[in-house]
Amino acid sequence: MNHTLNDPNVALCSDHCGEHPNVANLPELPLSLQKEWLELETRRHFLGRGTKALAWAGLASIIGRTAPHLLADPTALLPQTPHFAPKAKRAIYLFMAGAPSQLETFDYKPNLADQFNKDLPESVRGGQVLTGMSSGQAHFPVAPSFAKFSRQGKSGMWMSEMFPELSKVTDDLCIIKSLYTEAINHEPAILTMTTGNMFPGRPSVGAWLAYGLGAMNEELPTFVVMTSKMPQKQNVQALSNRLWSSGFLSPEYSAVQLRSGGEPVLYLKDPKGVTSDIRRTVISGVNDLNRQLYEKIGDPEINTRIAQYEMAFRMQTSVPELTDMSDEPASTWELYGPDAKEPGTFAYNCLMARRLAERGVRFSQIFLRSWDMHGGLPGSMRVLCGNSDRATYALMTDLKRRGMLDDTLVIWGGEFGRTVYSQGTLKPDNYGRDHHPRCFSMWMAGGGVKPGMSYGQTDDFSYNIVKDPVHVRDLHATILKLFGFDHTKLTFKFQGLEQRLTGVLPARVINDILV
Amino acid sequence: MIYWSKISLPLAIASVCLSLQAETASYTHDISPVIEKNCISCHGPKKQKGGLRLDSYSFVLQGTEDGPIVKLGNAQDSELYRRLTLHPGDDDFMPAGGKPPLKAHEIELIKQWIAASAPEKLAFEFVAVKKSVLVAKQAAPDYRPKIKEASAKAESLGVRLVPRSSIPTDGLVLRTASNPKRCTDAVIEQLSSYSDLIVEAELSRTAVTSKSLAHLSKWKNLQLLDLSYTHVSDDYIDSLAQLKDLQSLNISGTQIGKDGLAKVNKLTSVARVWAFMEAPAGLLKK
Numbered sequence: 001m002n003h004t005l006n007d008p009n010v011a012l013c014s015d016h017c018g019e020h021p022n023v024a025n026l027p028e029l030p031l032s033l034q035k036e037w038l039e040l041e042t043r044r045h046f047l048g049r050g051t052k053a054l055a056w057a058g059l060a061s062i063i064g065r066t067a068p069h070l071l072a073d074p075t076a077l078l079p080q081t082p083h084f085a086p087k088a089k090r091a092i093y094l095f096m097a098g099a100p101s102q103l104e105t106f107d108y109k110p111n112l113a114d115q116f117n118k119d120l121p122e123s124v125r126g127g128q129v130l131t132g133m134s135s136g137q138a139h140f141p142v143a144p145s146f147a148k149f150s151r152q153g154k155s156g157m158w159m160s161e162m163f164p165e166l167s168k169v170t171d172d173l174c175i176i177k178s179l180y181t182e183a184i185n186h187e188p189a190i191l192t193m194t195t196g197n198m199f200p201g202r203p204s205v206g207a208w209l210a211y212g213l214g215a216m217n218e219e220l221p222t223f224v225v226m227t228s229k230m231p232q233k234q235n236v237q238a239l240s241n242r243l244w245s246s247g248f249l250s251p252e253y254s255a256v257q258l259r260s261g262g263e264p265v266l267y268l269k270d271p272k273g274v275t276s277d278i279r280r281t282v283i284s285g286v287n288d289l290n291r292q293l294y295e296k297i298g299d300p301e302i303n304t305r306i307a308q309y310e311m312a313f314r315m316q317t318s319v320p321e322l323t324d325m326s327d328e329p330a331s332t333w334e335l336y337g338p339d340a341k342e343p344g345t346f347a348y349n350c351l352m353a354r355r356l357a358e359r360g361v362r363f364s365q366i367f368l369r370s371w372d373m374h375g376g377l378p379g380s381m382r383v384l385c386g387n388s389d390r391a392t393y394a395l396m397t398d399l400k401r402r403g404m405l406d407d408t409l410v411i412w413g414g415e416f417g418r419t420v421y422s423q424g425t426l427k428p429d430n431y432g433r434d435h436h437p438r439c440f441s442m443w444m445a446g447g448g449v450k451p452g453m454s455y456g457q458t459d460d461f462s463y464n465i466v467k468d469p470v471h472v473r474d475l476h477a478t479i480l481k482l483f484g485f486d487h488t489k490l491t492f493k494f495q496g497l498e499q500r501l502t503g504v505l506p507a508r509v510i511n512d513i514l515v
Numbered sequence: 516m517i518y519w520s521k522i523s524l525p526l527a528i529a530s531v532c533l534s535l536q537a538e539t540a541s542y543t544h545d546i547s548p549v550i551e552k553n554c555i556s557c558h559g560p561k562k563q564k565g566g567l568r569l570d571s572y573s574f575v576l577q578g579t580e581d582g583p584i585v586k587l588g589n590a591q592d593s594e595l596y597r598r599l600t601l602h603p604g605d606d607d608f609m610p611a612g613g614k615p616p617l618k619a620h621e622i623e624l625i626k627q628w629i630a631a632s633a634p635e636k637l638a639f640e641f642v643a644v645k646k647s648v649l650v651a652k653q654a655a656p657d658y659r660p661k662i663k664e665a666s667a668k669a670e671s672l673g674v675r676l677v678p679r680s681s682i683p684t685d686g687l688v689l690r691t692a693s694n695p696k697r698c699t700d701a702v703i704e705q706l707s708s709y710s711d712l713i714v715e716a717e718l719s720r721t722a723v724t725s726k727s728l729a730h731l732s733k734w735k736n737l738q739l740l741d742l743s744y745t746h747v748s749d750d751y752i753d754s755l756a757q758l759k760d761l762q763s764l765n766i767s768g769t770q771i772g773k774d775g776l777a778k779v780n781k782l783t784s785v786a787r788v789w790a791f792m793e794a795p796a797g798l799l800k801k
Contacts, residue, residue: 085682
């Protein structure tokens with residue numbers, strides 16, 4: 001091992017690049033020593049890989065600021081400070097993957113009732129290229145929403161009967177009806193929503209915030225992701241850690257995934273027979289070695305690794321405390337309902353998000369899938385909304401009554417909208433809707449967003465935006481603004497560019513929806 | 516404007532105005548002892564006369580196969596209440612079997628309980644929103660000369676002082692989330708020398724008590740004070756009146772009782788007060 005440390009070339013090889021040293025490139029050795037060397041080699045290799053695995057598992061999203069004595073260069077991980085006083089200290093993003101239809105949820109179109117089964121006027125579609133899933137259709141029959149709407153709250157906003165619980169907090173919502181994106185298929189569209197770009201490899205919004213703001217709680221990750229058990233195994237989109245990665249930012253800013261089954265965070269428990277003291281000693285030893293290595297070659301990635309080891313160690317205590325919900329009072333369970341007791345349900349994840357927010361985690365993103373309703377939309381919509389409505393309401397109410405909604409931004413939405421025309425056979429109570437990037441609805445609440453208002457407007461068919469369009473970039477610029485950042489100035493130099501979440505195309509902060 | 520916000524969860528939370536405090540009943544505190552004494556012999560684990568069990572909150576709400584016996588919010592239409600208020604000679608009168616009728620105040624309690632949507636436990640929520648928009652304040656003196664020293668001091672005490680933004684007059688935030696329990700009254704006292712720089716004190720779940728209020732009330736530039744889930748009580752709560760710039764105050768889950776709340780309610784500058792309490796001590800005492 002000493003050999004490896006003394007030789008800079010070999011040291012670089014060990015994890016970063018090139019070939020591992022092996023017995024064959026060493027001078028002749030006695031067989032017993034060769035065996036020992038091989039054993040050591042495997043262990044060393046395992047440790048090297050092990051840390052990578054940890055990083056991949058996301059054990060990484062660190063602490064914006066690590067105790068200086070842990071780091072060779074203490075400024076390396078100092079958090080940036082927001083440009084101006086933030087309104088939001090944390091966010092909870094309820095990501096409805098698969099793209100919920102705006103027509104049954106937030107974009108009420110009463111006039112469509114008379115249009116049932118009539119062809120969507122060509123002038124509305126305007127020659128738009130459709131997906132292969134419906135482009136072959138001879139007709140594009142208008143499918144009015146099966147769901148009824150009514151005015152709710154003092155604001156009198158139109159709310160869907162799909163959300164009877166959420167309707168009770170209508171006056172806290174800011175509904176944006178005029179979002180649009182370029183992407184017409186899920187993966188690029190979800191990537192656009194989560195990272196601002198339809199190509200993989202960019203940092204997720206949560207990673208940018210972790211990078212920009214640092215941690216409030218150094219015992220927990222800054223950015224956490226949870227996926228939810230699906231109420232029905234249909235219309236499912238794949239999710240991957242591309243959506244919550246740190247891209248070209250340091251891996252410590254990528255999300256830690258809290259899992260619903262087994263251990264909440266992988267590889268956190270001490271192996272059998274290893275006490276916490278032993279673990280501590282091992283980590284300290286490894287970190288000492290890493291510090292020596294850093295002094296030698298100065299690769300900042302080494303500091304990241306040191307910090308990750310420390311983080312993992314701290315999470316051994318902070319995660320069990322976080323996930324033990326036995327301290328929740330009866331009123332919590334009454335609010336969230338019985339589903340919240342079952343790990344991995346959307347309700348459980350919402351409650352977990354509140355616990356994370358309470359403990360100072362900056363960005364929690366909960367994915368709920370199966371919104372991709374190309375057919376059988378009414379039935380699936382009832383299931384999905386039924387599954388998520390109460391929990392969403394509960395989360396809002398919980399944050400509100402604990403005084404946290406003022407500085408916690410809640411975001412709800414999918415990756416694009418759905419077509420007003422039916423994909424496949426249309427019946428009043430059964431139809432499908434294809435992907436529609438030209439307009440969709442989302443809502444935000446708390447964290448400095450104006451409550452009880454709607455923003456933007458689509459045409460009578462919810463097909464084109466007629467007022468106040470909001471590109472995904474504009475949404476991202478607005479989110480950054482709420483956290484105290486000028487989106488043009490939160491940058492990271494990579495590939496010769498001052499990279500930013502909103503990219504190089506113009507983006508606009510939607511000032512009208514800010515308090 | 517001040518309002519007490521009412522949560523419309525039927526079974527969960529009765530939101531109690533201060534003026535209502537003594538009248539609102541909950542299943543656990545008030546109703547279950549009455550049922551226990553008078554009804555369980557026929558509607559309990561052993562016997563379920565008429566297909567009815569009354570030995571838990573959920574059984575009571577469940578009713579019988581024919582439907583619920585409690586209509587939330589409406590005692591007159593609730594079978595449970597009707598049965599208790601019949602003439603004792605009536606066939607339907609409960610408790611049956613010639614057992615002594617419930618006392619008038621017990622029946623009244625059940626009536627009020629149903630009227631308040633039959634909560635299991637009482638939690639209560641007090642939100643005072645006086646101004647919907649918080650006023651941006653020119654906060655504090657320039658933090659640059661002292662920030663190094665202040666944050667080193669905080670660090671040595673196990674807490675953090677971080678700039679709210681890059682604008683040097685935006686002040687510092689006292690942040691304790693990494694290890695709230697390390698933040699004690701002694702820590703607050705020691706940080707007082709930097710108090711003019713501190714505009715937000717995030718003290719949720721820390722070990723601070725009312726003793727700290729005496730110090731905190733001199734942190735004259737405080738705009739946000741989060742004391743939720745601490746052991747802060749009514750003592751010294753009125754000293755917060757000295758904080759002229761205080762806009763947000765969270766005292767949820769503290770020991771603050773009725774008297775303390777009344778005092779909090781008099782703090783004129785505070786735009787937002789949150790006090791979400793589980794069955795607050797002192798408030799429900801009969």
